Amino acid sequence: MSPVDTTRLQRLARAYTESAVFYAAIDIELFTHVSAGADTIPAIAAATGMSELNAERLVTVALAMGLLDSEDGRIVNAADCEKFMVKGGERYAGPWMTFTRHEVPRWFDLTEKLIDPAPPTELGMYDDLTVERARKYHAATYSIGMGAGRRFCRQVDLSGRRKLLDLGGGSGAYSINAVKTFDGLEAVVFDLPPVTVVTQEYLEQNEVGDRVGTVGGDFINDDLPTGCDVAVMASNLPIYNAENIQKVVQKTFDALEPGGEMHLVGETLNADGVGPLDAALWGLAEIHYGSGGRSHSSAECISYFENAGFVDVENLDFVPNTLTRTFGRKPA
Ligand SMILES: C[S@@+](CC[C@H](N)C(=O)[O-])C[C@H]1O[C@@H](n2cnc3c(N)ncnc32)[C@H](O)[C@@H]1O
Structure with missing residues (x-):
């Protein structure tokens, strides 16, 4: 039996940060820019207006969350983000993903x-x-x-x-x-x-x-x-x-x-x-x-x-x- 530790509880205590990252990625249209070909940190920084440092921070988390993938050193959208999170696409679900955002303070x-x-x-x-x-x-x-x-x-x-x-x-x-x-x-x-x-x-x-x-x-x-x-x-x-x-x-x-x-x-x-x-x-x-x-x-x-x-x-x-x-x- 694995020992009982605090890992799960610590993650729960900061789970709100994942929603914040997802909302920010939607705001700056990260998935739309990646889909349009911004496939490196400098390209994402240039397309979104972030500094390269912040682009790297955000992309690192998005990769860890499985929102982005790395393919032969290129940054690409995960399949669901490519299908549903690219603005202008027929299946774009951005409005639904931010549907309850106003509830955050509550x-x-x-x-x-x-x-x-x-x-x-x-x-x-x-x-x-x-x-x-x-x-x-x-x-x-x-x-x-x-x-x-x-x-x-x-x-x-x-x-x-x-x-x-x-x-x-x-x-x-x-x-x-x-x-x-x-x-x-x-x-x-x-x-x-x-x-x-x-x-x-x-x-x-x-x-x-x-x-x-x-x-x-x-x-x-x-x-x-x-x-x-x-x-x-x-x-x-x-x-x-x-x-x-x-x-x-x-x-x-x-x-x-x-x-x-x-x-x-x-x-x-x-x-x-x-x-x-x-x-x-x-x-x-x-x-x-x-x-x-x-x-x-x-x-x-x-x-x-x-x-x-x-x-x-x-x-x-x-x-x-x-x-x-x-x-x-x-x-x-
Ligand atoms: C979450 S939406 C779902 C809409 C749609 N069924 C769909 O799945 O896309 C819930 C809908 O139920 C309606 N609704 C809730 N309570 C209702 C009621 N008592 N009488 C009639 N419509 C109601 C709301 O106005 C809203 O349009």
């Missing part, structure tokens, strides 16, 4: 938040949402959601389905991909009223406005659109407590056509509630927004579906160690 006030007696609100971060805030928020979710939407359409065969209900659909990323992938499918994005203004912009940009509509409302308290034979609810889980997730799953079951199916995609804890860390942290992050939400386990997700009346219920990997997809079918 995380360092966590101790006070943990003992704050203020009761949670139902909508948390979505209370008092404006179109402007929704537009900024969904620039980030779109940059990652389109990839998730494409993945959903690779994993789930919606051939023969007629209408998709996209609950909390945001930018419409899932609906856009679904109607482009499956002939004859239509979709409706149901989201808070200020968001649907932004959804329309993405639908027009993707030229699917004739096949995807929007309905503004609150899926916890308002009636859901009927006439749909498939429903997806993606990336909403930690915002709500068990009671509200159960409520929306039940309402979806009731609104779906007989024989319809529902997919709940989200950051999910393992069945025993232990890990993965990312799912646990998304639940804790809700403390900053004042919602009553928390992380949910795969076993809980299965029970929400079974309690609602869905059959053939299963919880599957969507993005391993990050997101799961709970599936259920409404009996015909």
